[in-house]
Amino acid sequence: MVSTAAAPTGNLLIRNAAAVMTGRAGDAARAGAADIRVQAGRIAEIGPALPRHEGEDVLDATGCVIYPGWVNTHHHLFQNLLKAVPGGMNADLQQWLAAVPYPRLARFTPDIFRTAVRLGMAELLLSGTTTCADHHYLYHHGHGAETGDVLFQVAEELGMRLVLCRGGAIQSAADHPGMAATALVPETLDEMLADIERLKARYHDASADGLRRVVVAPTTPTFSLPPVLLRELSAFGRGMDLRLHSHLSETDNYVRFCREKYQCTPVQFVADHDWLGPDVWFAHLVTVTPEEIRMLAVTNTGMAHCPVSNARLGSGIAPVRKMADAGVPISLGVDGVASNESGSMVHEANFAWLVHRAAGGAAQTRVEEVVHWGTAGGARVLGLPGIGTLAPGQSADLAIYDVSGLRFHGFHDIATAPVAAGEPTPVRHVFVRGRQVVRDGEVVGLDLGRLREDAQRALAALLD
Ligand SMILES: [Zn+2]
Known part of the structure; x- marks a missing residue:
């Protein structure tokens, strides 16, 4: 009892x-x-x-x-109202982006967003997750600053530790077919930098178990801004002692784009723009060469392993055994639940334990190591040594x-x-x-009846 x-x-x-x-x-x-x-x-x-x-x-x-408590190092909480959208159920990453999140971005009012965040954080807590790094990119010209405040407000209300990875794009994301259909205008670099400074001043707690953190996190380094500004952004973040995060090498297509546009691998590209180091972690890293693994390891650049989302979108299986053996800091993330349908770190850890065995044999993973990745590993990549153990x-x-x-x-x-x-x-x-x-x-403190009503109302606004 x-x-x-x-x-x-x-x-x-x-x-x-x-x-x-x-x-x-x-x-x-x-x-x-x-x-x-x-x-x-x-x-x-x-x-x-x-x-x-x-x-x-x-x-x-x-x-x-x-x-x-599990440390979830990559999430998109707004997607908690976008589970199992029919148009994206059998789509790869590019098709899914065009069919599921991008066409609905403009429909996320602060109220709808707050409901999604409540759902997501509650689901995480009910799997034993105590820290969430939310890669949040609902920022557009003249819009979005209040959503960062909503994230911290709900985290305070529910008691979760929140790392806001302040995302967004300042160019070219609008070229994506899904994004172009929204008529949303990307924000300017000045808007992005001013908001990061505001968030840092208002919320950032640098202590070893800080409950509120801010991270500089353009949505995708190879798409979201001109390369010259990528280097400027890393210097800006490091000048304020903020960590850096982004997506990288999620699919073969992503790597092909980088090779064609920049004549190098994605890890080489970010290395050339000052985006490697112990204060950086990337989500996915599904398609990486041995040389890229070596570069990540020698610089102590971390990874957020999101095996369920990678499987759901047919992206592949990240070579985590090789990366861990090489010394790359490994953590686990559920990724947005529009490409997972489960915001449970227990589910993510169970799948991480299993999928590498299916692909490479029973020596690939051990339960203790998966727990380590999902707890202490997350604390390490987030720079929170006071948690995770x-x-x-x-x-x-x-x-x-x-x-x-x-x-x-x-x-x-x-x-x-x-x-x-x-x-x-x-x-x-x-x-x-x-x-x-x-x-x-x-x-504790969650009104389930009201949340259900809010979710039904929000869902009606997001359904096609
Ligand atoms: Zn993601």
Whole structure:
């Protein structure tokens, strides 16, 4: 029986978990059947049979396993109202962009956007995800600045840690057939830079477990702006100590475009424009050469691996085993759910564990390593060393899964259950820096009835 202690003091003792995964690599990946003490939002102690201190609330985690909160390093939250759009169900990336998100961008009012963000963050929390990097690109000439504020407002409301990867394009995206149909005008470079400066001043918290971060993230380096401005943008971001993020090498077509237009591979292209380094991570990297993997590794440039979206769009399977072995920092992302249909990091981790085995054999992935990619790996690429692992001093970002149900009765190694069994692995409780954001399987403070009504109304505005 799991109690519903709300930890009003911020001091909490979590007892009787069947197993704890730490998010760390190698032999440190497991803490066994340990208790966890939380003080003032941080983990104070992990160990067997910890005694209760005076004034501590106690949460009984009998029948549960505890993971670090997942760190989702690539998402597009607005797409939570664009799942399974018929015109994109059998489309590749280029066809899908033209059929699904681009024609609907102009229909995203701030209210509709807020509803999509609520849906997306709630879905993430209910899979045990505590940090979300949202690659947000609904910016056009004279429009969009308020959407960045909406993201931070909903994150505060639901208690999620948010990294706003401020995207957008200042040219040429309008040439895309889907985008041209919208008549939207790309913003100017000055608009983009001014908004990034505003967001940084208002929200950015550089601390090791900061709840609010801002990242410089043009939608696609090879399409979204002239190459000369790409270098200017990286200098601008680094001058403000902001990290850099974008999409790269998602499909063969993407690589072909780069080779034809710039006579080089995409990784060489971004290297030539100061877009590699330990403060940069790219989503996808499905099609990369051994030389590109070497360049990413020696510069410690990270990747957000999005295997479900890559499979859904038929883009391929990123060579993550080779990249990890070469030393490329690996993290996991669900990507926008218009090309996933599930915003669950449990589903993403389960698929990551499986798909590389299907393609390359059973030695390709281990459960502990997939957990590491989805937690500590995410913390590393986002530059948040205070999250992603369960150890004394770390932020108390905890996903507590209820594995007492019948589908888990036969497990010999219950610690593996969320990754090996995938969805449904019910979340019982979730904490972000010690704040309880999911209690007994429900998102704290979320009015489900109202959200359903808002979603139905928003969907009606987005349906063809
Ligand atoms: Zn994406």
